[in-house]
Amino acid sequence: MPPVERVWAGISGGRYPLSGVLVPSLVLHTIGAKSGLERDSPLMYCPEPGGTMLITGSNFARNTHPAWTANLAAHPVAAVTVKGRRIPVHATRIADDRLDETWAYIERQWPGYRAYERDSGRILRIFRLTPR
Secondary structure (H helix, E strand, O other): OHHHHHHHHHHHOOOOOHHHHOOOEEEEEEEOOOOOOEEEEEEEOEEOHHHOEEEEOOHHHOOOOOHHHHHHHHOOEEEEEEOOEEEEEEEEEOOHHHHHHHHHHHHHHOOOOOHHHHHHOOOOOEEEEEEO
16 A cells, blocks of 8 residues: 555645545654654554544554654654644653553554554554644
8 A cells, every 4th residue: 555655645745645535544744863854654543532643653564663653752743634734743652551541442443453563573652643
């Protein structure tokens, strides 16, 4: 899906992720942890009551964390584009002692999603995005 997603991002100007047709999706705008340049990552998200959003660094079950997770750790002030609207956000990583309850919430929307964690062999990083 990522190559098709990149082509569609070029066509739509990055405003409407193709995956958004099937699941809640956003484009995460971060500042690169090493480069200092803006980086865009199309991601699915899990909406929470009150307008916060959960994003998970599954990286398609690869054994490495996606770069955007390091970007958010270094620069938690970011933005997202949801349905064509850019929203400034602040990212907070979910603490290890809150992961099980967070996974339970995520899996109510997407049963079995935590299998990515098992398959990757690492603890996935989950962030809560709070609109600023």
